[in-house]
Every structure is written in structure tokens, then in C-alpha cells.
Amino acid sequence: MSRRFDGVLFTIALLLAWQVMARVVGSSGLSTPLATLGALERLFGRASFWQNVAATADAFALAVLFSLVGGLAIGLLLGLSRFAGDVFDPIVNAITAIPKITLYPVILLFFGLGMSAKVAFGTIHGIFPVIILTMNGVRNIRPVVRKAARVMRLTPLQTLRSVLLPAALPEIFSGMRIGVSLALLGTLVGELFASDRGVGFMLIQSVEHSDVPTVMALTLLLFVVAIAGGTIMLHIDRRLHQEG
Amino acid sequence: MSRVAATRWGLIVAMFAAVEICCRVGIISRLTMIPPSGMVVAAWHLMSVDTVRGDLLFTLTNTAAAIAIAVVTGFISGVVLNAVPRLRRVVDPLLAAYYAVPTFIFYPMLVAILGLNRAPLIAIGAVLGVVAMTVNTLTGLDRIPRVYLKTAKAMRMSRTSTVLLVQLPAATPHLVTGVKLAVSYSIVGTIAGEFILSVAGLGRAISLAYNNLDNNTMYGLLLILLVTVTLVNLAIYEWERAIHRRWGLR
Numbered sequence: 441m442s443r444r445f446d447g448v449l450f451t452i453a454l455l456l457a458w459q460v461m462a463r464v465v466g467s468s469g470l471s472t473p474l475a476t477l478g479a480l481e482r483l484f485g486r487a488s489f490w491q492n493v494a495a496t497a498d499a500f501a502l503a504v505l506f507s508l509v510g511g512l513a514i515g516l517l518l519g520l521s522r523f524a525g526d527v528f529d530p531i532v533n534a535i536t537a538i539p540k541i542t543l544y545p546v547i548l549l550f551f552g553l554g555m556s557a558k559v560a561f562g563t564i565h566g567i568f569p570v571i572i573l574t575m576n577g578v579r580n581i582r583p584v585v586r587k588a589a590r591v592m593r594l595t596p597l598q599t600l601r602s603v604l605l606p607a608a609l610p611e612i613f614s615g616m617r618i619g620v621s622l623a624l625l626g627t628l629v630g631e632l633f634a635s636d637r638g639v640g641f642m643l644i645q646s647v648e649h650s651d652v653p654t655v656m657a658l659t660l661l662l663f664v665v666a667i668a669g670g671t672i673m674l675h676i677d678r679r680l681h682q683e684g
Numbered sequence: 685m686s687r688v689a690a691t692r693w694g695l696i697v698a699m700f701a702a703v704e705i706c707c708r709v710g711i712i713s714r715l716t717m718i719p720p721s722g723m724v725v726a727a728w729h730l731m732s733v734d735t736v737r738g739d740l741l742f743t744l745t746n747t748a749a750a751i752a753i754a755v756v757t758g759f760i761s762g763v764v765l766n767a768v769p770r771l772r773r774v775v776d777p778l779l780a781a782y783y784a785v786p787t788f789i790f791y792p793m794l795v796a797i798l799g800l801n802r803a804p805l806i807a808i809g810a811v812l813g814v815v816a817m818t819v820n821t822l823t824g825l826d827r828i829p830r831v832y833l834k835t836a837k838a839m840r841m842s843r844t845s846t847v848l849l850v851q852l853p854a855a856t857p858h859l860v861t862g863v864k865l866a867v868s869y870s871i872v873g874t875i876a877g878e879f880i881l882s883v884a885g886l887g888r889a890i891s892l893a894y895n896n897l898d899n900n901t902m903y904g905l906l907l908i909l910l911v912t913v914t915l916v917n918l919a920i921y922e923w924e925r926a927i928h929r930r931w932g933l934r
Contacts, residue, residue, distance in 0.1 A: 443773060450774040469797035526688040527695065537868065537917045541876040542887070542909055545894040545902055549716045625786035632789075632880055633891075640789075644880070647792035655796065659789050670781035 471653040476660055479653035483661075489642070496627060496638040499555060503562025503623040508616055510563070511570025515615070516604070518571070519578025529575070536568040540626070544633050558630040558638070565626030566619040573615025577608030610680040617673040624666065718903050726904025727911075736889065740908065743874065743885045746802050750809025750870040755863055757810065758817025762862075765818065766825045779822075782815040791877050805877045805885070812873035813866035820862025824855030860927045864920045871913055 455473055462470040471479065483489045518525045518532075544561065551557040581604065589603040605612070631640025639658060646654040700720050706712045707719035718726070730736045765772040790811060794804035832854055836846040852859075878887025886909050893902035 446770055446774045450771075465797055470793075523688065523691075527692045531692065531696070534914070537914070538910060539868070539872040539875055539913060541872055541879060542890070542906060542913075544879060545890060546717070546906070548894070549899075621783070621785075625788065628786045629788055629876060632792075643789060643792060647796065647881075650796065652793075652796055655793055659793055662789050663785055666785040667778075667781045670785065671777060674780055 468650070468652065471656050475653050476656045479657035480661060483654065483657055492638050492642050495555075496631065496640065499558040499562060499630075499638065500624055500627045502559045503566055503627050504620055506559065506563040507566030507570055507619045507623050511567045511615065511619060512574055512612070514567075515571045515574025515612075516578060516600070519575040519608075520604075522579075525575060525579060532568065532571055532575075536572065540564050541629065544630070547630075548633075553635070558627055558635060561630035562623040562627035566623030569618035569622060570612075570615040573611050573618070574608065577611030577615070578604060580611070581607045610677075610683075613680050614677055617670075617677050620673065621666065621670055624669075628662070714899065715897070718899050722900065723903040723907045726900045727907040730901065730904045730908060736886075736905070736908070739884055739886045739889045740912070742802070743878065743887065743909075744912075746805045746885065747809060747871050747874045749802075749806045750874055751813060751863075751867050753806065753810035754813030754866045754870050755817050758814040758862065758866060759821050759859070761814070761818045762821025762825065766822055772822070779815055779819055787812055788873065788876055791873075791880065795881055800881065800883060802883075805874045805882060808877045809870035809873035813870035816865035816869055817862040820858045820865065821855070824858030824862070825851065827858065828854040857928050857931045857933055860924050864924050867920055868917065871916070875909070 458470075458473050462472040462475075467475070518528050540561075543564065547557050547560050547564070551560050585603060585607055586599075589599040594603065627638075628640040628643075631638035632644050635641045639662065643655060643658045646658065703712070703717075704719045704721060707714070707717055707722075765775060788808065791804065791808045794807050794811075798804045798807060828851060832850050833846070836850045841849065874885075875887040878885035879891050882888040886905060890902055890905045890909070893899075893905060
């Protein structure tokens with residue numbers, strides 16, 4: 441009860457702070473909570489907005505697909521072979537530490553402007569956490585589990601499906617959770633830099649037109665969607681780790 | 685050299701050689717990418733150009749300012765949240781979901797508020813880095829063994845000396861990890877900001893060279909940027925390891 445009360449109190453405080461900030465900064469910098477909601481409502485009524493949402497959703501879905509499938513495959517290979525894992529571990533970590541944003545022009549030169557560049561950008565953001573956590577998950581499986589699979593003469597596919605994946609699931613899911621949110625970041629940032637459609641494109645266009653309420657409405661929308669998605673995945677993540 | 689390290693370096697060299705050959709032969713067009721050896725030559729020449737040095741300095745000082753703000757604010761927020769459990773309980777889900785949100789989308793808004801100068805770059809770097817520091821400060825304070833505080837009390841240490849002589853040193857390994865993460869997040873923030881909208885900086889210089897189809901300059905600058913960032917990352921990684929070793933964590 442008191443927890444919910446604190447939550448409400450905190451939300452009210454945030455809204456108040458936002459209102460006061462908007463008053464202080466003025467409407468050329470920040471729009472008030474009400475004005476932002478109004479702009480959001482207008483956006484919802486526009487067909488072009490939904491086309492942009494669909495464009496972002498398509499790119500995001502593909503980036504997630506490539507990140508998860510690619511990351512899982514590479515992570516499994518590196519996790520299963522001690523030698524390959526030892527060889528690639530520092531390389532993968534070094535690449536992960538690179539601010540991938542700097543590679544944007546390179547991605548554009550290779551893929552050209554448009555969908556494939558966005559997907560590629562989302563994927564290079566999303567794939568590495570999946571690789572690293574899958575690899576660690578598989579490596580940390582107790583040897584006796586893998587030995588048991590061998591004793592039972594499971595085929596490699598059976599071993600993978602009923603032994604390795606379930607055993608490493610909590611870690612793999614953590615990797616996927618981080619991967620998915622980074623893929624969203626990558627896709628959106630990709631649209632900010634250079635793109636002709638998508639939510640990120642709308643965002644940068646509204647900035648160029650100094651359309652502050654729309655900028656804030658889009659930011660708020662992305663924030664809420666990402667927080668909701670992140671919280672749900674974090675919840676599942678914690679459950680998986682507790683069971684394991 | 686061990687077999688593992690030999691294989692690793694062999695692979696790295698082979699990969700660069702393959703890229704070099706692909707570029708030289710024309711499998712990868714020069715309009716797409718210049719050979720790695722060409723990047724090194726270009727970077728070497730660019731380092732003696734005044735504007736490039738100016739851009740590097742601009743980026744580095746902005747990043748340093750962002751990191752300083754992120755670390756100080758993050759640390760203070762962590763201490764405050766630790767002291768006010770009621771507030772912490774409310775904020776915790778936000779902190780946990782923070783890096784799932786593309787916080788970078790606030791950059792355009794910051795430009796609108798702060799104007800087109802270094803301020804929004806420093807601000808976005810700080811905004812990206814601050815929560816990593818807060819979370820690690822909280823973890824560090826959480827992990828201090830109870831017995832340390834009891835001992836401090838038994839020795840009748842004052843509040844200040846408990847903080848300075850017991851709590852801070854005990855939390856140091858986590859604080860260092862917080863600094864490490866804040867640094868890498870802040871770097872991403874400032875550079876990404878420069879790419880999109882900025883008056884100077886390496887990120888902007890790279891995007892200008894890209895727009896002018898000047899691949900020599902672009903790849904040269906990119907190499908300078910990546911080498912600088914990697915050196916910073918390595919230095920901080922080593923610092924973290926040294927601290928963790930001294931505290932007996934590894």
C-alpha cells in the first residue's frame with residue numbers, strides 16, 4: 441500500500457517538475473505535460489505516423505531476429521568449444537567495447553541508405569550481448585550435465601534442445617533482453633542519422649522544424665514503450681534466474 | 685606464446701590481410717572502404733592537421749566534462765538513494781530499465797533547450813553515463829559487510845570518519861566499475877551527438893567527410909577515433925583490474 445502511495449507521489453512530483461521546467465524554459469525548449477499529450481493525440485490521428493511506426497517496427501523486428509539467431513548460433517559455437525571460446529573471447533569483448541555509433545558511416549557505405557542499413561545498425565548493437573552471454577551460459581554448464589547427455593547417447597540436436605539450451609536459458613535470456621533493447625537503440629539511432637522514414641526520422645525532422653511538442657511526444661512515447669518492454673523482460677529474467 | 689594466443693593473433697592478422705586484399709583487388713570498392721594500410725597513412729597525415737587536432741580536443745574535453753558530471757552526480761544520487769530507502773524503492777525499477785531505453789533520443793530535445801553548442805553534447809554524455817554510476821554506487825554501499833559498520837561503531841568512529849575510512853574504501857571496487865561504465869556510456873553519448881548535430885568535434889568531422897564522399901579523410905578520422913577510444917577503454921580496464929586485485933576480488 442505505502443509502496444503504491446510512494447509511486448503515485450513520485451509520479452506527481454515528476455509531472456510537477458516537468459511542468460515547472462517547461463514554464464521556466466519556455467515553449468521553444470520544452471512543452472508542458474498537457475501540451476505533449478495533446479501532440480501525442482494528434483500524432484495518433486495521423487496516418488503518416490502509423491506508417492513511420494510500421495517502418496521502425498519492421499527494421500527493429502529484423503534486427504532482433506538477426507541479433508538473436510546470429511548471436512545464439514555464434515555464442516553456442518564459441519561456448520561448446522573451449523578452444524574457440526578462448527581464442528575469440530577477447531576479440532568479441534574488444535569489439536563490444538567499441539562505440540558502435542562511430543561505425544555508422546561505414547555501415548551506410550556498405551549498405552546504402554534505407555532499410556538494410558537500419559537493420560545492420562540495429563544488429564551490430566544487438567548481437568554482441570547475445571553472443572557473450574550465450575557463450576558464458578554454455579561454458580558455465582556443469583560438465584556432468586554434458587557428460588550425462590553423452591552417456592545417454594543423445595544426438596547433437598537432442599543434446600542442444602533438451603540439455604544445453606535449457607541449462608543455459610537464464611543467461612541466454614539475459615543476453616537476449618540486453619540484445620533486444622540495444623537493437624531498438626541501434627535501429628532508432630540509425631533512423632536519426634540517415635533515413636527517409638521511421639520514428640527516428642520523424643524525431644529528427646521535428647527537431648529541424650523546431651516542433652517541440654512533437655519532439656517531446658515522440659520521446660515520451662519511445663520512453664514509455666521501452667520502459668514497459670524493459671520491465672517485462674527484466675521480470676521474466678529475474679524469474680528465470682531464481683528458478684535456476 | 686600459447687596456442688590460443690597464437691591462433692588469435694593469426695586470425696586477426698589474416699582478417700586484416702583479407703580486407704586489405706579485398707580492397708586492393710577491388711572486391712570491396714574504394715568508394716565503400718579504403719584498405720587498412722591506407723587508413724593508417726591517412727590517420728598519420730591527419731594528425732598533423734590543426735583542425736583535426738582541434739576536433740579531437742573538442743571531443744575529448746566534452747567527453748571529460750560529461751564523465752566528470754556523470755560520476756559526481758551519479759555518486760551523489762547513489763548516496764542519497766541509499767540514505768532514503770523509500771525514494772530508492774520507487775526509483776529502483778526506473779534505474780533497472782534505464783539502459784533499456786534509448787536515452788539518446790533526448791539529444792534533439794537537449795539541443796532545443798541548450799542551443800547548438802557544446803552544452804547539449806556534454807549533457808547527453810552525462811545523461812547516458814550517470815545511471816551506471818548511481819547503480820554501482822548503490823551496489824557498492826549494499827555490499828559493505830555489516831560487521832565493518834559495527835566495528836566502526838564499536839570503535840566510536842564519528843560519522844565522517846566512518847564514511848571516509850570505512851564505507852568509501854569498502855565500496856571502492858564497485859565505484860571503479862561505475863566509473864568504467866560511465867566513461868564508455870558518456871563517450872557513446874557525446875560522439876553520437878556530434879554525428880547528428882554539432883558545431884565541431886571528431887564525430888562531426890567524420891560525418892562531414894562522409895557527406896563529401898572523402899573516404900580517405902573519413903576512414904583516417906575513424907581510425908584516430910577508434911584508437912583513442914580503445915586506449916581510454918584499455919587504460920580504465922587495467923585500472924579496474926588493479927583495484928580489484930588490490931581489494932582481493934580477483
